[in-house]
Amino acid sequence: MERLKTPFFFVSVTAMILVVLLETGSRFLLAGHDAGAQLAGQAQALGVAVPADAQSPPGLGIGYLALVDVIALFTLALMGSGLILPQRLQGRVQAIATLVFAILLILGALVLLFVAIAKLILMVTLLFAFPFGTIAYLIIWGFFPRATTTVLLSLLMFLKLVFAAFLLLAQPRFVQNKGLVLLTLTSLVCNIVAAFLQGIVPLILVSITDALAAIVFAIVAVIWAVVLLVGSIPGIVRALQTTAEAAGKRPMQLLNPVPALRRLISRSLKRA
């Protein structure tokens, strides 16, 4: 079997770390651009007067992309742990780490999902409450920094392609790992979904479609986290069996309640 080429693997890991860092820090890059002049124009069209003071919102979509990409980063970390951990510990550590990570991700993604839904409802309700609600929507969310996000999404796409290419160079057999291939494709498709939803509507409505993208990413993250959770269960069972064997007990008695139940039922029947 071909060995893992560690330099390529580390380039791949670095690219994915950069992706997650850029996504989680995107709000600092995107928010705060002055949009006072644009607001004044829109306020005039609405027939209201408002102090011309509006800034671009940070948006939700790119930040929520991190929920999906952190799974890829975690998978890489698990692969990398094989280079550090002794082989007898690998399976147990990976199973327990996956279980904990999946539970945390499900909880985090669900909280963020509800935050995004609440924001989307508030945005739409305000937008359609003409004219006081509409102007309030415009002040807070009306001027999404679409040009900056396009650049950021392009950079993220490039880094993700670097991640995929170098992972393949590190070990071509990774392409046979269906889970990893699907995860990489999910990450790339989510990037395209973000770009598509931010580009499809006029500027003043982008915050709404961006919140929609965030909801999609949170749901995708929950689905992947459930897949990880289910996938970690056999590893956890094996880890428990190994621990029980090491403690000198018969593992099947510990983990399989069926024989014990059968004995209990047959005893009860005899008594009856």
Added chain:
Amino acid sequence: MLSRRQKIVIIAVFVLLVVLYSGAAAIGGGSGQGDASGHPGGFVGWLGGVLGQPPAVARADLSAPCLSQDTLTVKGTCTVTVKKSTQDTRRLKLHATDAVTVTSRAPQGSDTVTANVDADKDVSVTVDGKGGDVVITCPGDSCVVTLP
């Protein structure tokens, strides 16, 4: 090494991604800023239809010195106070019998918004859960505004 089939799949996926991404990026160029005074259509319009308008402010949450039953008789200015509520966004619908100016804090923010309302027109003032003051100013001696 990769089999011929695997290579084809990988190349096809990357070509597809490049095409999709280019398409998505190209869409961004032509959609413009938009106009908030027009009713948004498409998916956002549908979403607006599904979620509907914010609920009306409860009559018990309103108080004003110029308020008598459902009529506000404004001489100079009159401040209508909307109480706090657990509902995040509410709507105070007013019908201006005479032309007035309505000033209120923008919901979810601190900016003051002013709208001139023509005679015999309706206006909806949106307030958030914190409530607040809606100031009605009459340019003449006396103006009548009703709560429909």
